[in-house]
Every structure is written in C-alpha cells, then in structure tokens.
Amino acid sequence: MHTDLVAALDIGGTKIAGALVDGSGRILLRAQRPTPAQEDGDTVMRAVEAVLAELSVSPLWAGTSAVGIGSAGPVDASAGTVSPVNVPGWRDFPLVSRVRRAAGGLPVALVGDGVAMTAAEHWQGAARGYDNALCMVVSTGVGGGLVLNGKLHPGPTGNAGHIGHISVDLDGDLCPCGARGCVERIASGPNIARRALENGWQPGPDGDTSAAAVAAAARAGHPVAVASFERAAQALAAGIAATATLVEIEIAVIGGGVAGAGDVLFVPLRRALRDYATLSFVQRLTVAPALTGTDAGLVGAAAAASLGRHGEAAAVVSSRS
Amino acid sequence: MHTDLVAALDIGGTKIAGALVDGSGRILLRAQRPTPAQEDGDTVMRAVEAVLAELSVSPLWAGTSAVGIGSAGPVDASAGTVSPVNVPGWRDFPLVSRVRRAAGGLPVALVGDGVAMTAAEHWQGAARGYDNALCMVVSTGVGGGLVLNGKLHPGPTGNAGHIGHISVDLDGDLCPCGARGCVERIASGPNIARRALENGWQPGPDGDTSAAAVAAAARAGHPVAVASFERAAQALAAGIAATATLVEIEIAVIGGGVAGAGDVLFVPLRRALRDYATLSFVQRLTVAPALTGTDAGLVGAAAAASLGRHGEAAAVVSSRS
The missing domain is CATH 3.30.420.40 (ATPase, nucleotide binding domain)
Known part of the structure; x- marks a missing residue:
C-alpha cells in the first residue's frame, strides 16, 4: 500500500495533466484533459475536476496527502489565484480553494510552471x-x-x-x-x-x-x-x-x-x-x-507540495482554512 | 556594563572605519584611518589593525563578541578573502583570518559593502x-x-x-x-x-x-x-x-x-x-x-555579524578554526 503520495496538476494553455506521484518522484497514475482555454472559467475548472475525479477513483487515492499545482502564470500563491495569459476565462481565479474542494479538503500548494520545472530539475535533474x-x-x-x-x-x-x-x-x-x-x-x-x-x-x-x-x-x-x-x-x-x-x-x-x-x-x-x-x-x-523532460511539470508540482508539507516553502501552501 | 557588542569594520578605497555597535544598532565608539590604497597588502592591513587596536583599548571591548566586516568588493566570504577593485595590494587577501588574529580570536563575518548597506536598511532604514x-x-x-x-x-x-x-x-x-x-x-x-x-x-x-x-x-x-x-x-x-x-x-x-x-x-x-x-x-x-546615511556600512557590518551569530546567514561567517 502506497502512502505519502501527492496528486500533481500541470495546468497549461493546451492540456491539464494530472498524476499521483510517490515520494521518490515516480508517476503511478496519470489523467489528462485538453484545456478548454477559450471557454468560461467554470468550464475550464470542470476539466480540472475531471482530472482529479479520474485520479481519485483509484485505490491509490487513499494514500494521497496533498495536491501540488504548477500552473501557467501569472499565479498568485499568496491569494491562491491564477490568471494564465492563455486562459482568459481565469482572471484571479480561486484555483486553490476550488481544487481543495474537489480533492476532499487536502492541502494544496500552488506555484508557477517555471517554479514547478525548477523543483523537478532540483529534485531529479x-x-x-x-x-x-x-x-x-x-x-x-x-x-x-x-x-x-x-x-x-x-x-x-x-x-x-x-x-x-x-x-x-x-x-x-x-x-x-x-x-x-x-x-x-x-x-x-x-x-x-x-x-x-x-x-x-x-x-x-x-x-x-x-x-x-x-x-x-x-x-x-x-x-x-x-x-x-x-x-x-x-x-x-x-x-x-x-x-x-x-x-x-x-x-x-x-x-x-x-x-x-x-x-x-x-x-x-x-x-x-x-x-x-x-x-x-x-x-x-x-x-x-x-x-526531466515532459513530466517536469507534474514531478515539480509534486515536489512543491512536498516542500510545502515539510515547511520549507510555506509561502506556496494554502492553509486548510 | 555593555555586553553583546559587535566590532564593525567598513572598508573602502578611501577610509577604513571601525566602531563598537550595540544590540540596537547604536555606535558607542569610533575609530578611523585613511586607506593606504596604493600601498602593499600588509601596509593596508596595518591600517585595519590600527583601527581595531584603537577600539580594543576601550573598556567596552570586553563586551564585544564578534567582528563584522563590510568591504569594498569583490569579496569571497566562503574563502574569507577580499579583492577590492580600488585596493590593488589586496588580491584574494585573507582578511578574515588576519582580522580574527588582530581581534583576539573573535568570530568574524564578512560581506560585501552592498550587502552591509542592505543589512543596515533592513534593520533600521x-x-x-x-x-x-x-x-x-x-x-x-x-x-x-x-x-x-x-x-x-x-x-x-x-x-x-x-x-x-x-x-x-x-x-x-x-x-x-x-x-x-x-x-x-x-x-x-x-x-x-x-x-x-x-x-x-x-x-x-x-x-x-x-x-x-x-x-x-x-x-x-x-x-x-x-x-x-x-x-x-x-x-x-x-x-x-x-x-x-x-x-x-x-x-x-x-x-x-x-x-x-x-x-x-x-x-x-x-x-x-x-x-x-x-x-x-x-x-x-x-x-x-x-x-541610514553614512553609518550604513558600520551598522550593516554589525548586523551581518549578529545575523551570523544567530545562525541566519551562516555562509557569511568564518569559523573560529
């Protein structure tokens, strides 16, 4: 039984990728949807929720303790919002609270996609x-x-x-x-x-x-x-x-x-x-x-969530409140 | 009786300023020498030693627990050396070990002058x-x-x-x-x-x-x-x-x-x-x-030494060894 897993989301203008990632950075399960980038904000969010739903039906979900998001920017981790240039329906969109709700209340960490890639390269690259x-x-x-x-x-x-x-x-x-x-x-x-x-x-x-x-x-x-x-x-x-x-x-x-x-x-x-x-x-x-290649966004989002849980990058982590 | 004082040195191409600084950033004693910038390295060092000697004859010296140096750059805090552009006699000059010897073995922190000014502005400015x-x-x-x-x-x-x-x-x-x-x-x-x-x-x-x-x-x-x-x-x-x-x-x-x-x-x-x-x-x-004005270098050098003692900027502190 896997424990200490992280659900990772890599959100870009083309696709929304999700994965369950273990403590050594291995991807155990994947899910993906195209980004309906020109639709309204709730429609884009439904694609994120579909990815999370696909991950959460796995028995592995029980071992998942946090969600890490790497998103196209700009992001505002302090407010928990995102405003990706290529997703006009999301402006100051409260992604962290919406993901937390969709993920059953797990703590959620948010970073920009460049920061996520960096976390991956520092961890494994x-x-x-x-x-x-x-x-x-x-x-x-x-x-x-x-x-x-x-x-x-x-x-x-x-x-x-x-x-x-x-x-x-x-x-x-x-x-x-x-x-x-x-x-x-x-x-x-x-x-x-x-x-x-x-x-x-x-x-x-x-x-x-x-x-x-x-x-x-x-x-x-x-x-x-x-x-x-x-x-x-x-x-x-x-x-x-x-x-x-x-x-x-x-x-x-x-x-x-x-x-x-x-x-x-x-x-x-x-x-x-x-x-x-x-x-x-x-x-x-x-x-x-x-x-780290094409999985850098997912691995890095998982790393950012792990760092947050260990108190090393508190600024990127939203509280449960 | 003052305790928890820091001896601060602000080393530039024109003058070498020294001071004893208390825990709230007040300057209790000053000493200064012109920088013999065009002389050989040992001659420049003797000016530093003269400043430290003048400070150390004060009864306040007994309450001094560290030395902070802000120096014209480049510096190399990891090696404890300085190579100020305007002091050609100092190239990879082992300033930290020489100051430690002149200061009776006190721990010595070294930062560049820009970092020292920043420490002062963050502390008091x-x-x-x-x-x-x-x-x-x-x-x-x-x-x-x-x-x-x-x-x-x-x-x-x-x-x-x-x-x-x-x-x-x-x-x-x-x-x-x-x-x-x-x-x-x-x-x-x-x-x-x-x-x-x-x-x-x-x-x-x-x-x-x-x-x-x-x-x-x-x-x-x-x-x-x-x-x-x-x-x-x-x-x-x-x-x-x-x-x-x-x-x-x-x-x-x-x-x-x-x-x-x-x-x-x-x-x-x-x-x-x-x-x-x-x-x-x-x-x-x-x-x-x-x-913070003209004392920024001294106040900042003292701040850098204090930070070092409290473990917040270990990289800038030379060990006693």
Missing part, C-alpha cells in the same frame, strides 16, 4: 545537488525558477524566476508584456524563427518555419539561421549573467523545445556568457541542458 | 519590515544587496545583489567589468556627468562637473542635465524591474550620493519603473530613498 540554481524553459515563451540556499525560491506569490521578462535591451523591441527588450522577446522559439525569416532565411519544401527548422538550417551552416540562434544565445546569456550577479547561482539549466537545438544554442550561449558573466564570483557558472 | 527588498547605493559606482524571505541574502560568497553589473543594454557601451551596458555604466554619478558633458552641458563658474552639479542644473531645467538623469533613471528602473521579476521584491531602497539628487532622479525613476515592471506580481513595487 541537472540541478540536483546544487544549492543555487536557475532553471529555465525556452520554448514558445521563456520561463524559469530559482533554487537559493538549497531551497526552491518561489517568492511570495510563486512567480520568482520569471527570467523571460527581464529587459536586457532597454531600448529594444516592445514585448507583449509591455516592457522592451525582454529575454523572451529575443530568445523564444517564435522570435528566433521571426528574426531568421526577416533576415532572409527561407523554409524548406515542407514550409516548416518553426525554431526547430531554423535550428536544422543552422546546423547545416545557414548564416542567417546561425545568427538568429546567436542573438537568442546572447540575450539568454545576458539574462543568466544578470541572475547570477544578483543572487549567485552556480548552474543554469535550460530545457524546453529551443534547448533541443543543442550545440546550435549551447555553444554560442557558453561563449556569450563569458562576455556578460564577468565578475569573479560568477565566472564559474555552468550551463547544462535540462534532464 | 527604509527596508525595515519588508521581507523582500533590494537596497542600492548609487554613487561613484552602483552596488546593492538583497533581503529575501525576511533575511539578508548575501549569497555563497557574500556578493549577491550586485545590480550595478547586470546588463540592461546588451549591445551598449563597454563597462570596465568587461560586460556591456551595465546599470553602473549608465547610472553611476561619473556616467551621469560624462553623458551631460558629452551632450553639451557646461559647468558653472566653479567648474564643478560632478553629478551633483548636473542635478542642480536639472533642477534649474537644463534639458541636457534632465535627460542625463532620465537615462540613468531608465537604466536603474530596468535593473530594479529585473530584480523584482527574478526574486519578487516589494521595495527598492536607493541611497548614495546620486540618490541625493531627489526628485530629479526619483520622479523619472518611478515613471520608468512603470515601463519595465509590467507583470502583475511586480506592479506594486515601491521605491524609497535610503535612511
């Missing part, structure tokens, strides 16, 4: 054993989270580590967030592809204009494709160096689809990091690809 | 009562420190909060640190003055080309002087917003000579912050002038 780490997802957007002094640092509202929206180019292009020159505005997959297309790169016969196609062209030596990845790497390096200079991290872990480009990204990134991480205490910073 | 804060000095350089989760966050080497050397303009001017577009390269006093002069501002009959003179001209409405402060404010805003986005701070406290410009700096800074601090969880961020 490339950041394992590091007391100070930045973990990032470079994909359609750029997100992240921090480990400081050996512990997850979600921040008071569960949003810390939002490296995608720090400005590294204060006069740069306007970002949808309202600021200019954000890391995401330069380094996300769609922006890598946009810049390549604007500068004369053309897709192959399949018409694929994704960042992955630009990466393939860069590997084949196409100079515009190479330059677009180099620019993304420069912005990521400036953002990572800023983080290291501000909070002293020892490793930056990078996951997400764009990280799948491999050397096309990592070689210029490590080179650019030498240009921006100049102070003595940040020069030993290493960069590594993420290891 | 504008950051008091805030659990998450950035405190900055904008002066000849730009330095800073962080309070996270209610505690000083010196980082493993005592250098965290180095906001002056994060890049907010990745293609910008080369900074002496080796990176480009650092906050300090745009917002320090000398850079405010340089930019005003380059754009046609001329000093008055007294020939004063300091940032304070530019501030006076800006108050009188000189457009080039106003613009130079606005550019500095923009860079500071981008850096403060980046910090808030990365670690969730509630307040940014700004001290140092340039902060003395008052509204000439703070009005455009608060305006620019609205441009860069865009995500929901950073929009409530406030900016306030520092309160």
